[in-house]
Amino acid sequence: MQNPYTAPVTTSNDDDLARPTHVASSLLEIARRTFLAWEKLRLVFIVILGLLVIVVAGPNLRQAKTLVLIIEGAVVANVCYFAGPIVESYARWLGYQGKWLRRVLFTLGTILVMLLAIASLTGLLLPNPG
Template sequence: MTNNPYSSPTTDATTDHAASTVESGASVVELAKPVFLAWERLRIAYILLLGAFTAMLAMPGVISNGPQLLTFRGLIMIAEGAIVANVLYFAGPIVETYVRWLGYDRTWVRWFLFAGGTLLTALFALVSLASGLIPNQN
């Protein structure tokens, strides 16, 4: 068997990647379970942060046109955004599992992905709700 540097990692013990978690006998399921459980605990903070940010945008008096978000159309927009945000949240544990599968067991990866993803989602929320925040939009 040739040593192809572009091939996918395997559980074959004849490869040179001694630091790889896959070769140490851990399956992807064994790697993914603790990662996904940790991310599910972080989901509470994620929902609270984004919920507070969205509520702040919708509060009367905070932004000049905030009360427009409290219409039926505005509430539907907020609900759709919440569903999309929770689906996109799965990118964090998937990327972290992949990084761990490659053999890098770094805790900063989780925090970097969480902080960056939460800030990016808050920006998406602001942009998607901008039509309700900018006055005189038809």
């Protein structure tokens, strides 16, 4: 483990400014560990959202409009999922080492995406005014 109070080691190229090498490698290592841990949680995330979609959309699952909406929602949900490991990596890089952060971010993010899924699928379940 490196001493956080030591002076950074710098590298310099003719074209680049000198930059600390230990900061980049430690941030890379933090992000790698964090993203790998979140990838294990992705399966739980997908199962939760998949069950929710099946329950909410139920009989409408065979309609093309519903399938397009589900595919679009799945893409948006997976993009939103990346917010969790990004926020956690940044917090850990700043020095936070608590264990509850990942659980809180995962739970709140999953609830938010569930609410977004319900809101978007509700439009399919309501009768068309006409």
